[in-house]
Amino acid sequence: MALASLTTLSQSSLQDYADCPRRFQLRYVERLAYPAVESEPALENEQHQREGEFFHRLVQQYLVGIPSEQVSKLANTPNLQRWWENFSNAIDLLGFKNLTGLYPEATLSAPLGNFRLLAKYDLISVRENKTIIYDWKTYRKRPRNEWLAARMQTRVYRALLVHAGAHLNDGRPFEPEQIEMVYWFADFPNDPARFAYTSAQYERDWSTLLKLADEIQIALQRPQDGFPLTDDEARCLHCPYRSYCERGVYAGKADEAEAELEADESFNLDFEQIGEIAF
């Protein structure tokens, strides 16, 4: 594949690069199909992933104004019913009763070095004194806050909202201190993870992102040795490219690493459909 075809970076591709440059190369540069299942049991994991994606659609339907009673009829599996019930009970708590200032499924994009950085948000809620990024998670285990804080998603979503979200704030860029990111867990509804933001964090995040983009650009110019295999072989256990790297045949258990196996939604986004772009 021509190098020029890699024009976009996302939280998922940057996370892959940070975890294992070789995985980034196989997935985003060479765009290789997955030769191995990521986790066992494969079918159950696939079903859980599909239900998770459907749950996101149910919440989106509600947030664009479809009555809750109508949406609940679509929750037709035990997981979906439980998740929807937990979400319905949290609506007041999350402050969504009045649907004003909510931007579900918002996509933001901005230049990052020679690339564009792209992020698709489950929900951005703009209130008078606080703007909250919500992300719905259907994990079977509640990840630790320290782990979430270090994830590219937490860093990219907050930084990009500061960098490219002015159109959601009457044309004025958000102050980092106005922003908070909340992971709400459908199976742990009373234990969301909340991450505030500061100007110092924003400066650090944006310069880290620029540095990564520069590194990737340099690596693309010498792809034979620019994307080394990770030294941390534990990462290979759930990696679908194990057979390419001779790093094992059998997959690890899904619930041990499902947070690391999320699909990259922005991978297939069509730029023509993105309205909110910072230049």
Ligand code: SF4
């Ligand atoms: S198997 Fe291991 S070394 Fe190979 S791409 Fe996956 S994480 Fe990287």
